[in-house]
Amino acid sequence: MSEPLLEVDRLGVEFVTRHGDLRALDGVSFSMAQGEILGLVGESGAGKSLTGRAIIGLIDQPGRICGGTITFEGRRIDNLRSADLRKLRGKRIGTIFQDPLTSLDPLQRIGDQLVETIRAHLPLNAAQAREKAIALLGEVGLPAAADRMRAWPHEFSGGMRQRVVIALALACDPSLLIADEPTTALDVSVQAQIIALLRRLARAHNASVLLVTHDMGVIAEAADRVAVMYAGRVVEIGPVADVIARPWHPYSRGLMGSIPSLREEVDRLTQIPGAMPRIGARPEGCAYAPRCPKAEPRCRMAAPPMIEAGPRAAACIVEPAP
Numbered sequence: 001m002s003e004p005l006l007e008v009d010r011l012g013v014e015f016v017t018r019h020g021d022l023r024a025l026d027g028v029s030f031s032m033a034q035g036e037i038l039g040l041v042g043e044s045g046a047g048k049s050l051t052g053r054a055i056i057g058l059i060d061q062p063g064r065i066c067g068g069t070i071t072f073e074g075r076r077i078d079n080l081r082s083a084d085l086r087k088l089r090g091k092r093i094g095t096i097f098q099d100p101l102t103s104l105d106p107l108q109r110i111g112d113q114l115v116e117t118i119r120a121h122l123p124l125n126a127a128q129a130r131e132k133a134i135a136l137l138g139e140v141g142l143p144a145a146a147d148r149m150r151a152w153p154h155e156f157s158g159g160m161r162q163r164v165v166i167a168l169a170l171a172c173d174p175s176l177l178i179a180d181e182p183t184t185a186l187d188v189s190v191q192a193q194i195i196a197l198l199r200r201l202a203r204a205h206n207a208s209v210l211l212v213t214h215d216m217g218v219i220a221e222a223a224d225r226v227a228v229m230y231a232g233r234v235v236e237i238g239p240v241a242d243v244i245a246r247p248w249h250p251y252s253r254g255l256m257g258s259i260p261s262l263r264e265e266v267d268r269l270t271q272i273p274g275a276m277p278r279i280g281a282r283p284e285g286c287a288y289a290p291r292c293p294k295a296e297p298r299c300r301m302a303a304p305p306m307i308e309a310g311p312r313a314a315a316c317i318v319e320p321a322p
């Protein structure tokens with residue numbers, strides 16, 4: 001097998017507070033192959049966004065990486081200086097966030113934003129950068145792309161803005177895109193279009209996508225593999241079709257029980273009875289035990305390790321491998 005594009009190994013993130021250090025991510029490990037779409041799914045507060053932000057070096061104070069390594073394109077990036085990280089972020093790693101307006105400058109025409117981004121990272125002159133910008137806007141499905149170069153962000157609908165953000169994220173031919181809830185803020189009717197576009201463009205550009213979402217329906221539609229997070233840990237990972245058809249971890253089973261369609265606006269994750277423990281209040285042993293229908297006394301002794309079976313792995317000591 002070729003070297004992975006991204007390897008996250010036992011990543012830990014903690015928040016330093018007056019009440020002590022709170023461990024938000026605890027031993028998060030996964031890898032991504034070039035061109036692969038990996039979905040990161042789980043309830044609110046599970047640590048999905050934090051994982052994405054740790055990769056791009058954007059953890060808010062008072063958070064910090066407190067363990068593990070992140071290796072991207074063969075080199076460690078968890079210990080880079082912030083100037084080097086910024087370069088990497090613009091050029092090799094593109095980002096797409098929930099609200100397109102956080103990525104777009106409201107006071108700059110979208111063509112100028114694209115040209116500026118392209119020229120900051122690629123050795124192109126103004127005319128070449130403009131040509132590339134128009135091509136990108138065409139690729140993301142903006143009609144009359146050349147005319148749209150002069151438009152302002154506020155002239156677009158939410159869905160069209162997110163298309164522009166995708167164009168910006170792809171502008172420097174990155175090998176990895178981190179998309180954090182890219183459709184959550186959009187009308188339900190355009191969510192599926194944006195997901196389909198993201199998938200198609202990632203394939204066309206041979207870019208990998210870390211697709212962060214609380215919506216298993218989005219993962220089912222777009223991802224190749226899925227990593228299920230619970231209380232700061234990855235509890236199951238595997239090919240998306242396998243995990244949906246036969247989830248192994250009891251928490252994944254709860255998630256997969258009712259995959260919402262992309263066209264429905266319901267948050268079915270809340271249907272698992274009980275709530276995920278807050279980071280300061282996680283129980284000893286398996287953090288899912290208080291909600292788990294299969295829990296046994298031994299589950300509360302130590303955090304279950306990931307048990308591998310072929311391309312799959314899950315952190316449960318009771319359920320047999322599928």
Ligand SMILES: Nc1ncnc2c1ncn2[C@@H]1O[C@H](COP(=O)(O)OP(=O)(O)OP(=O)(O)O)[C@@H](O)[C@H]1O
Pocket residue numbers: 015024042043044045046047048049050051060061062063214278279
């Ligand atoms: N700035 C912060 N200060 C303190 N704790 C934080 C901060 N940011 C995140 N956390 C903690 O880290 C945990 C993981 O947060 P994260 O944003 O990764 O969750 P998430 O899985 O993306 O959830 P959501 O679906 O709500 O976006 C949360 O439980 C939160 O308590």
Ligand code: SF4
Pocket residue numbers: 249250251286287288289290292293294295296299304315316317318319
């Ligand atoms: S280890 Fe025990 S409590 Fe945790 S998911 Fe498995 S059966 Fe449930």
Ligand SMILES: [Mg+2]
Pocket residue numbers: 048049050
């Ligand atoms: Mg989040």
